[in-house]
Amino acid sequence: MQLDDLYQEVILDHYRHPRCSGELAEGEALVDEENPLCGDHLKLAAHIAGDKLTGVKIQCQGCAICTASASMMAEAVNDLPLADIRKKSAAFLAVLRGERAASEEELGDLVALRGVAEFPLRVKCATMPWHALEAALKRLTP
Amino acid sequence: MSFEPLKLRADFPALGRVFDDGRRLVYLDNAATTQKPRDVLKATRRYYEESAGNVHRAVHRLAAEATGLYEEARQKIAAFIGAPSPKQIVFTHGATEGINLVAHGWARKFLNAGDELLVTEMEHHSNLIPWQQAARAKGATLRLVPVLADGTLDREAFRRLLTPRVKLLAVTHASNVLGTINPIAELIREAHAAGARVLVDGAQSVPHLPLNVAALDADFLVFSGHKMLGPTGIGVLYAKPELLDAMDPLLTGGEMISRVWDDHATWAEPPQKFEAGTPHIAGAIGLGAAVDYLAKLGHDALRQHELALTAYALEKLGAVPDLKIFGRAPERLGVVSFALEGVHPHDVAQFLDRDGLAIRAGHMCAQPLLRRLGVPAVSRASFYLYNDRDDVDRLAAALLAVRKFFHAT
Ligand SMILES: Cc1ncc(COP(=O)(O)O)c(C=O)c1O
Numbered sequence: 001m002q003l004d005d006l007y008q009e010v011i012l013d014h015y016r017h018p019r020c021s022g023e024l025a026e027g028e029a030l031v032d033e034e035n036p037l038c039g040d041h042l043k044l045a046a047h048i049a050g051d052k053l054t055g056v057k058i059q060c061q062g063c064a065i066c067t068a069s070a071s072m073m074a075e076a077v078n079d080l081p082l083a084d085i086r087k088k089s090a091a092f093l094a095v096l097r098g099e100r101a102a103s104e105e106e107l108g109d110l111v112a113l114r115g116v117a118e119f120p121l122r123v124k125c126a127t128m129p130w131h132a133l134e135a136a137l138k139r140l141t142p
Numbered sequence: 143m144s145f146e147p148l149k150l151r152a153d154f155p156a157l158g159r160v161f162d163d164g165r166r167l168v169y170l171d172n173a174a175t176t177q178k179p180r181d182v183l184k185a186t187r188r189y190y191e192e193s194a195g196n197v198h199r200a201v202h203r204l205a206a207e208a209t210g211l212y213e214e215a216r217q218k219i220a221a222f223i224g225a226p227s228p229k230q231i232v233f234t235h236g237a238t239e240g241i242n243l244v245a246h247g248w249a250r251k252f253l254n255a256g257d258e259l260l261v262t263e264m265e266h267h268s269n270l271i272p273w274q275q276a277a278r279a280k281g282a283t284l285r286l287v288p289v290l291a292d293g294t295l296d297r298e299a300f301r302r303l304l305t306p307r308v309k310l311l312a313v314t315h316a317s318n319v320l321g322t323i324n325p326i327a328e329l330i331r332e333a334h335a336a337g338a339r340v341l342v343d344g345a346q347s348v349p350h351l352p353l354n355v356a357a358l359d360a361d362f363l364v365f366s367g368h369k370m371l372g373p374t375g376i377g378v379l380y381a382k383p384e385l386l387d388a389m390d391p392l393l394t395g396g397e398m399i400s401r402v403w404d405d406h407a408t409w410a411e412p413p414q415k416f417e418a419g420t421p422h423i424a425g426a427i428g429l430g431a432a433v434d435y436l437a438k439l440g441h442d443a444l445r446q447h448e449l450a451l452t453a454y455a456l457e458k459l460g461a462v463p464d465l466k467i468f469g470r471a472p473e474r475l476g477v478v479s480f481a482l483e484g485v486h487p488h489d490v491a492q493f494l495d496r497d498g499l500a501i502r503a504g505h506m507c508a509q510p511l512l513r514r515l516g517v518p519a520v521s522r523a524s525f526y527l528y529n530d531r532d533d534v535d536r537l538a539a540a541l542l543a544v545r546k547f548f549h550a551t
Contacts, residue, residue, distance in 0.1 A: 003496050007489075007547075038488055039505040039518040061518055063486035064548075125488065 005115030006122070007064065015064040020074035024059045030136040035128055040066050044132045048140050051081045063125055065116060070129035072110055077133065082141065089130050096123050145447040147530040150439075153179040157528055165498035168533045173318050173346060173477050173524035174502050175368045178432075182371055185431035186424040196420055198397060212423050215430025216413070222433045223344075223363065224354030225380050232379040232386070232413040233426050237345040238268040239392075240364030240379035241312070243416060244341055245272035247389035248362075249310060255281030258307040260338070262287040262295055262324075263514055264317040267507040269343045273312055282309075289514060293320035293469030301332065308338040315347035319506045319520065320469030321452075321477035323351070327358055334359065339385075345369055349526075350448060350475055352441035355380055367425060372432035376425030379416070386412035393418035444527055448476040451525050451534065458538040459523075464545060468515055476525035479506070482541065485548045487521040493544040499537060 029043035040062035047055050056078040060070045073092075077085045088107070095102045095114055102114040116126040151157045154177045159167040169177060189211060195204030197212045213228070220228040234240045249259070259273045263286050277284040285303050288296040304311070311333040316323045326347075330340045341362035347353060348363075349370035355363050362385065367376040381389070391398055391409060398418040400408040409415040436444070455478055459465055464483035482490055487503035494501050502522045505512050512518065523537055 003493065006492070012548075037504065039509065039512065040488075041518060063488035065488075067486075119492070122488070122492070 006119060008112050008115070010109065010112045011064065011068040014068035014071040018058070018060065018067055018071035020056050020078060021058055021060065021071060024057060029059070030139050031132045033128055033132040033135070035062075035066075035124060037124065038063070040125065040128065042066070042070060042129060042132050044129075044136050046136055046140070048082070051083070052079055053077055053082060053085055053137070053140075054079050058129070060129070062128070065113075065122055065125040066128055069113055069116075069126040070132075072113065073129045073133060076108060076110055082137065085133070085137070089134060093127060093130060096127050145443055145527070147447070147528050151528045153181070153435075154528055155180065155183070161498055163498075168499045168529075168536050170523040170525065170529065170533065170537060171500045171502050172526040172529075173369070173475075173522065175374065176349065176371050176526055177528070178373070178428075179371055179435050181435050182373065182428045182431045186373060186428040189424045189427050197423055198414070208423055211427045211430075212421070215426045215433075218430045218433045218437075219378060222437060223348065223378075223380060224356050226356055227383070229411070229413055230380050230383060230386065232381070232416045233421050234364070234377045234379050234416075235375050235422065236366040236368070236377035237343060237364045238366075238377075240362075240377055241269055241341065241343065242272050243379055243392045244362050244364075244381070244389070245276045246392045247416075248385060249273070249276040250279055251390055252388075253277075253280040253282045253309060256307065257282040257309045258305065259284045260287060260303055260308045260311045260313075260333075261285075262313050263289040264293075264295070264320060264322065264508065264511050265312070265314055266318055266343065266345065267509070268345075269312055269314060269341075270510065273310075283307075286510070287313075289320070289322075289511065293317070293322045293471045293474075295322075295324055295329075300329070304332060304336045304338065306337055308333070308336060310339045310341060312341040312343070314343040314345070315353075316351070316475050316477075317469070317508075317511075318346050318477065319479050319508050319511055319522065320471060321474040321479070322469055322471035323347070323473040323475060325473075326360075330359055346475060346477070349436075351445060361385060367429040367432065370429075370432055371435055372429035373422075373425040376422045376429050378429075383412070386415070389416075391416050391418065395419050397421075439527060447527065448525055451529060451531070452476040452478070454531055455523065455525070455534045455537070458534050459541070462538060462541050462545065464549075465541065468517075468520060476529075477522065478524070479520040479522040481517055481520055482545055482548075485544060487519045489548070490521045490541070490544055493547065494537070494540050497536070497540045497543070499540055501537075 024043045043059040045057045056074045091106045098117045102111045156177045193207035195208040197209045216228040216231045287300045339361040342360045344365040348365040363380040368374040395418040468479045491503035
């Protein structure tokens with residue numbers, strides 16, 4: 001079994017230095033997600049300016065895959081139009097579910113996470129931040 | 143008898159597994175579930191191949207054989223835990239069901255508003271949530287005995303909390319996270335002196351420790367077959383006869399009745415009263431074979447082996463830099479939970495899996511305890527009769543490699 005596909009350098013870098021990351025005070029977070037299987041925990045804050053999502057901030061307590069996925073997601077969606085975020089989210093989740101091949105054009109840096117699809121037990125680690133984002137978008141655009 | 147894990151390993155087909163890269167499986171997740179020896183596999187298989195009748199129902203030969211094997215398993219298990227009578231052995235699907243059976247059939251029947259239930263901070267969720275539910279349903283109060291920094295119970299707090307309002311103490315004999323073996327005989331004595339009944343969660347202890355339930359004077363004892371070489375889906379509730387008589391069944395239906403009329407029914411005598419429907423016959427027979435295997439080995443020899451191996455593991459893991467071990471109780475099982483600084487337990491387990499080592503990572507179904515420990519998850523290695531020093535060496539080497547990988551830059 002090859003772990004290099006899973007733990008690529010770019011993933012480790014995001015794990016060690018998560019972007020758009022910081023403590024979120026009580027009431028500041030839009031969503032508070034927990035993976036009951038492993039206890040991983042993620043809070044997300046953001047707001048909408050015009051047609052864009054902005055001010056994405058994440059507090060994540062999780063494994064390397066979860067933390068890196070959250071960090072890469074934050075970078076990828078911050079200041080992006082909501083319509084593009086929804087497209088990106090759908091594409092990313094489909095790749096992680098193994099439903100289609102990853103395209104760098106569509107996913108950008110996120111393609112680094114495609115290897116996770118080969119590890120069924122870890123797919124949830126990578127998708128949890130995106131599910132949190134979907135929940136946040138629902139709350140922001142009722 | 144001296145212990146030869148390598149020879150014993152040959153009895154377990156799954157432990158002969160070699161992965162594609164040529165590495166042999168090192169199975170260190172025994173607190174979650176254990177591997178099965180050939181004797182157990184053979185016993186269940188023989189039931190399906192030769193004697194697959196239902197129990198307590200028909201007169202044909204297969205039914206008679208099935209009933210005989212099923213009841214023989216009950217007798218073996220009774221003898222194994224020192225139960226005065228096999229009638230005190232109720233087959234369940236596992237420890238979880240046993241606890242739920244007591245929470246519904248006994249606690250909800252006899253608890254009153256204002257009563258208290260006492261558990262500890264080191265309980266598995268299965269010995270916590272049924273009591274939360276029972277307390278809520280009956281207006282009773284649930285209290286938790288704190289765990290001290292070394293992983294032992296706070297005995298002073300225990301005595302303070304043990305008021306005459308406490309109707310039941312539900313406590314694990316040994317912790318599936320910290321490895322701590324609780325002084326169960328003393329806890330039972332003190333609880334009884336205060337007028338409380340005691341349920342012992344033996345899921346982690348019955349597979350590893352010599353135990354005599356009658357000498358302990360436990361009111362209820364639950365355990366699971368799959369953690370002691372037996373099949374999944376079979377477990378045991380032991381209880382004192384007067385409690386089994388007083389308790390209500392959780393499931394009703396066939397096989398648990400005495401007489402049935404249009405609008406009501408009377409119950410069979412225990413243990414049948416609690417075994418509605420067709421039970422896990424093959425599972426019970428397999429558990430009987432597992433108990434035979436363990437009895438032949440001898441609990442004292444097993445304990446000595448695990449003590450020596452655990453001491454060795456604590457020494458080897460203690461030498462891994464940045465590794466923190468949770469739980470330092472003097473009396474402990476071969477269960478070692480740890481955290482490697484800067485590496486999440488899931489990532490640790492993923493790397494160990496690549497190296498052929500099976501360990502557990504996560505919250506161990508003990509979220510309140512992990513909250514006290516101040517971590518969301520831990521890694522856990524847990525040993526059994528077929529593990530040896532070589533397994534521990536492989537574990538330590540793999541942990542050093544993980545650390546190197548994550549700390550490289
Ligand atoms: C201490 C303890 N109690 C109860 C259980 C529940 O056992 P089961 O899932 O077999 O019902 C476990 C299993 O992990 C355990 O470790």
